[in-house]
Amino acid sequence: MPPRAPMTGPERPTLIYDGECGMCRALVARLAVWDREHRIALVPFQDEGVVTRLGIGLPALAAAMHLVLPDGRVSAGADAVPELLRLLPGAKRWLRLVFAVPGVRPLARRVYRWVAERRRCPVRGRPGPGAPSPPPPAPVVH
Secondary structure, three states: OOOOOOOOOOOOOEEEEOOOOHHHHHHHHHHHHHOOOOOOEEEEOOOHHHHHHHOOOHHHHHHOOEEEOOOOOEEEHHHHHHHHHHHOOHHHHHHHHHHHOOOHHHHHHHHHHHHHHHOOEHHHOEOOOOOOOOOOOOOOOO
């Protein structure tokens, strides 16, 4: 048997998401239900061991979900959605066709960015629920 080429990505498609974001966890839980064949590995970016091996920086991970494919390709944010839908078994796969409609992908990117910028993420400087409030600024002395 010939030697195997080195892998450039994970063994199976891997979705990296913010495990401290309630909305992110809820959406990943829904994705897990749809992925009844367990085609996609779901990894919070707080799992440093896995994330380090994949080589994506923390600021990028805090800004958007990332889908890393076995061939090494990476899709982030709204651009990952059609690929995720393609990987799902059954009826959900047809939803990816919506992204082929002109104008949908740029709109999806804007909506994703708008939502992502407003969610709480301690890494991005927006404390999560239950986090202590930052101290008030020091008074300016003249």
